[in-house]
Amino acid sequence: MTRVAEYCAPGAAAPDDAEAFVPMETIPGAVETGWLIVCDHASNRLPAEYGDLGLPADEFERHIAYDIGAEAVTRQLARDLGAPAVMSRFSRLLIDPNRGADDPTLVMRLSDGAVVPGNARVDDAEKARRTAAYYEPYHQAVEAAIDSAISAGHPPAIVSIHSFTPLWRGTRRPWEIGILWDTDPRLAVPVIEAFRADPLLTVGDNEPYSGRLKGDTMYRHATTRGLSHALVELRQDLIAEQPGQAEWAGRLADVLKGLAGSEGLNEIRHYDSGGPGRGSDDGGDGNT
């Protein structure tokens, strides 16, 4: 499968300009599979008009700019399952698609020790501009994919692919994989159980982050629409290179294929969110 404009360093000879920059990519797939894959932090690209946001190039290779390895895992998982996928094509440093519109970490001024000069004076008008030009087109593509699956009679189970940094504030994170969820157990619980069947794995259950966050992507597209879902966090050192990406996409595909068609997975059922919303103290670590 062809990769499009992969990991262009902003400010480098990227082909994008303000007109040509496409903020999302939809990978076609069969709605009959019952799956929809989404990837909020697939890309570290910026539209040319934002330059490099005043950051040195190496900051764009870090987790603060995107989820390392998540794009490749998403592509292979979509291929293995034959399922559609929607990926963002802009860096979370521009605006974070996995945050509610009123979240204080929507546009980060400081992320894991890096000051983002291009975000220092972002006011409400600029936030609204980034929301309209990048954030909303991505979310509308996710919404359109869900709408077409539902109208074809196949409410999708949504799998969200993320990755996390292995070291956070000097502490090594033990999990290879974490599954984040709120109160709908239909997909998350059996996925956790399937990975925990491997005694060599340390599997996070709402670790390294809580999935109980109002306003994030899973809340907006899955919880509020009654769709089963799981957010998958993979440790970045395991999927930084192609062999690990292929291995983990394959493991996920095997688990999901084993669950395909299970009772209630592709029905619309509403579960209340158990989440209080994101606290203001958990921004800044480039999480989820």
Ligand SMILES: [Zn+2]
């Ligand atoms: Zn992420």
